[in-house]
Amino acid sequence: MFQIIIQIVLLIYSIFVIYHIINLQKYNINGFVIDTNSTEEVKENTLKLNPVIFHTQSIFNINNPQLNYMQDITNYKNGNASFVFKNNELFERIVDSSLIFDTNIFYESHFHFPNKKTLSIIQGENSIPLKKCIHNYNIIGVLEGESSIYLFNPKHKDEIINKENQQIKKWGHKKHIKKGDVVFIPPYWTYIQEIEQGIIQYHIDIDTYFTFIPNFLKEIYS
16 A cells, blocks of 8 residues: 555656656747846746846855955966866855845745755856756856856757857847846756856756756756
């Protein structure tokens, strides 16, 4: 009897997983980037599957002393560029909760699997190649520096796949982001970044209890 109950529970869970994964791949074909300093507009437009750039300085303690040993962590030597992308250990060591956006504003947060939080530290002139956002919520917050970010609607996937950054810019929404900005990227949108002098940014990837397993597998095998 117990085995039958377990099988029924797994079947129901599997059905919900399939439903949520299919639903996650929906996108707004007419989506465009919203600039705002309102958390209400962030909520409204993430539900509409529009990318959002949230402009604020108030939630960041930019002079936080924890950022002062950035060079030691990135092994920055002799002015050479250094590239660390989405590192969990660095996030745990450097970033205090007061530095990041409060994701509790989102609806149905009780369905969210524990957030994955990482840190990128990129020194000097550099670029981030095309990245796909596969999670329910894909958040980038700038702690220091600035960059140009190009956001690509999934409708352009055939035009941009397996191409260099310079070849695909015309398909993207170009935005300049700086210290204090938080970028919300809808599922299955993609992005590239171009950095001139360096940037420190955190990433928050949020899944639900029905999407975290398939998304975890996608990250491993992509």
